[in-house]
Amino acid sequence: MDLLIKDKVALVFGASKGLGKAIAASLVQEGVRVIIAARNRKRLEQAMTETGAIDSFTVDLQVEGDGPRIVEKIVQKYGAVDILVTNSGGPPNGFFADIDNVLWKNQYQNLVLSPVEIIRTALPAMQQQQWGRILMVTSVTAREPIAGLTISNVLRTGLLGLVKSLSNEVASQNITVNAMLPGYTKTQRLVDLHIDEEKICGEIPARRLGTPEEFAHLASFLGSEKAGYITGQMIACDGGYLRGY
Template sequence: MELGLAGRTALVCASTSGLGLATARALVAEGVTVVVTSRSADRAKEVAATLPNAVGIGVDLVADGGAEQLYTAATDLVGNIDVLVLNGPGPAPGTATETTSAGIDEAIRTLVTPQQQLVQRVLPAMRETGWGRILSIGSTSVVAPIPNLALSNLGRAALAGYLKTLATEVASAGITVNSLLPGRIATPRARKVDEATAERMGVPISEVESSSAGQIPAARYGEPEEFGSAAAFLCSARASYITGTTVRCDGGMVPTL
């Protein structure tokens, strides 16, 4: 299927590794000019150099003024942004009973505020052209909160609620807004988590991976390329009637409708 993305521009946050990089790769394969981002300018430019039609920008998105700085730098390089992919790490683990007001503020500052600021910057041009795609790389915690990740659960659910509300407001302008929720995907981050679990339990990492895969109906971890393909489709012209949704890419792992 030809996705109708050739000639478009995309800003993909946190896209030098993992799911962000997989999404960037899928988009450039469709002829999209992609802005690769990282806190490290050198790393962003290094990764961008490996992709056709890509440029790299180093910005700390959660720093004061980070969203404005990123938007300005991106549009200076590629012009108006047609596709915005929101992505980034979450707060530290912790239980709900341990949650503090400072922790909640940090979760919002990390997972909601800069994302909302970027959205507000890209919307005017999307409205003017009558076309736009906003996609959040979220977490299955949006539909099934994950134990010991109280702050991440809170922040990601808040962002999802904001984006769902936004979707109803901009749909008639040709702008779609969706969230793509990964399950267990074979990324470097997932590998580090499994390594830490294996070390804590005193077992081989293969045992941890086998146990995790056994909880997934597909009986395996997803590949980053599979996630990237799903992301590219939701950003495409072919997904023009899909908006306000949370789509799981989890091999059937989450036991909810």
């Protein structure tokens, strides 16, 4: 199926590895001109070679204003970001008592304020051209809390409110806003969280972890011309992990 996004410009954050890198590769396959961003320059160079991304920028999304700085440069250079994918490193795990104010604030910047300020900066050019696709990588924790992932359980939920609020404001301008909720997907993140793969697969109806590529196909479709009537949605790619409606 031709997704009709050849030559569109995409900016994918958190794309030097894991889900973001897979999304970048998938969009490149569709003929999209993809720009990737993350903190580590060396990993970005490697990811550019592996994915075929045309440009890359270092950014630290835990620093206020750093995301918008990149968006401004890209809008200046390429005219607009047509397909915007907000994504960053996941928060540390921990129960309520483990988390102090400093960590709450850092992760608020990382998971909530960074997508807000990135989208705010990219939106005017999308509105001008009356076309845009905004995709937020969040987590199944936005819909169903996971014990010990307190920060994720709290902050990801807030982004769903952003999806519902913003999507209604911009739908008539041919701009869609959707959240993608990864379930347990085989990336470095699962290693960092010390996930017991065998145990977790027992809780997933598909009885296996997802692959970054499976998640990336969802992103490419939602980022496409053909998904123009899908907006304000929170779509999980989780092998059936979420049990609720």
